[in-house]
Amino acid sequence: MPDFISKLQHNTYEKGEFTDEQSRSLADTLEIIKTFPWDKERTLTDIQLTGPSVTIQDDMGNYLKIGLYFGGKYCLYYLDTDNHLYEYHLPELKDVYTVVTDFFSGQIDLGKFEKHFLSMGSKSHFQNASFEHTINTFAFAMRFVSSIFLLLLMIGSVSTLIISKPPAVVGIIFPIFLLAICMLVIYTLYLTLRFYNRSKNMYLNLSQGNPIFQFGDNDEVREYNKGDISNINVYGPYSTKGTPILNIMEIVFKDGSGIKLPGMLIDPLVFISKFKDIKTEFFSKQAEVQKSRWAFARGE
Incomplete structure (x- = not known):
């Protein structure tokens, strides 16, 4: 047999x-x-x-x-x-x-x-699933190009509105509103690009049942034990729609050390579902979120 x-x-x-x-x-x-x-x-x-x-x-x-x-x-x-x-x-x-x-x-x-x-x-x-996570360069490129297209569309709208010489109120308020959105898009594009450059070589192997997970960057992959984790902090909006790629997940270990991962690498809600018995805290105030994003973008 x-x-x-x-x-x-x-x-x-x-x-x-x-x-x-x-x-x-x-x-x-x-x-x-x-x-x-x-x-x-x-x-x-x-x-x-x-x-x-x-x-x-x-x-x-x-x-x-x-x-x-x-x-x-x-x-x-x-x-x-x-x-x-x-x-x-x-x-x-x-x-x-x-x-x-x-x-x-x-x-x-x-x-x-x-x-x-x-x-x-x-x-x-019945089949084995892969629990490896790396940055999807194609998805990043599509998202980045779409944002640039949106930016160009808004700039074109502002230019067209100014050339058409609308009433004074519309001609002042609406362009200012569109330019504010343009600045927000530019800021988001900048952060997205910095996040990608920081994360493009990251690797994560993480599943729910395994107490050991692997994380690294530039082929320097280390093993970590979930039992050594003190708590997990998530900086960014709690969302079930789309993937908040600029959210930051911070794993804090009992010895005071920590590692940071972006939502660009793994969806935050998927990430925290792998740590059933570990305290997780969400930070959604703009000051806290922006500080965390800037620190990550600068490699801190």
């Missing part, structure tokens, strides 16, 4: 996050299923595709995922190579062992499973 790849997912992990992945025999796979802390992780766990589980992949690319279900039961999810998803509930681990054995022998009976009619996106719950 062949060896299949298997991997573990615990209740603190996010979609696509797995550990202890390796090729195992049937006997070793049954052993990790037996020793998995099912009862411990069953408490307050949502019943869904991502959760405490053991995932097995055969040589053809089919997946069998053993997870939790209501009433102390177990849920088996089967995903074939055509992304068809099936589900089967079993009361005891000994029943799970039988299905896993059939999976290894290539004789799994899908007639016992219930087929999901909608399975779009299901594969992301």
Whole structure:
């Protein structure tokens, strides 16, 4: 009987996050299923595709995922190579062992499973996700060019208005208003460019369940432990729409040291979701935010 790849997912992990992945025999796979802390992780766990589980992949690319279900039961999810998803509930681990054995022998009976009619996106719950973050130069360029286009459009509007010789009130107030917006856009463009130059070589590898994360710049990547963090400060508006690329996330360690990351590297809300039990404070006052942005832009 062949060896299949298997991997573990615990209740603190996010979609696509797995550990202890390796090729195992049937006997070793049954052993990790037996020793998995099912009862411990069953408490307050949502019943869904991502959760405490053991995932097995055969040589053809089919997946069998053993997870939790209501009433102390177990849920088996089967995903074939055509992304068809099936589900089967079993009361005891000994029943799970039988299905896993059939999976290894290539004789799994899908007639016992219930087929999901909608399975779009299901594969992301079985495959490994990447938790690496780097600056997207293309996205930066598109954002920068769009801002320049907006700036030119406003300058053109001001010029057209002045040439058309409108009434005095309109001819004075409206150009001043547009020029103020132009100055704001220029300021934002300047900061964005400085942020990009400061961050373009940054690297971050961070997931929710792993207590260790990597962060560095210019190929000097270091490992950090979440347990060494005192608190996290976020400078900038709390927003669920778009990505506030000029927000600053500051990780403060218990020894007084710290590191700073921009929203340009990782969305702030995504970032703080990786640190479930660490105190996070938001600073949104303009004076605090601008001071933090200027310091980061200057490399402080």
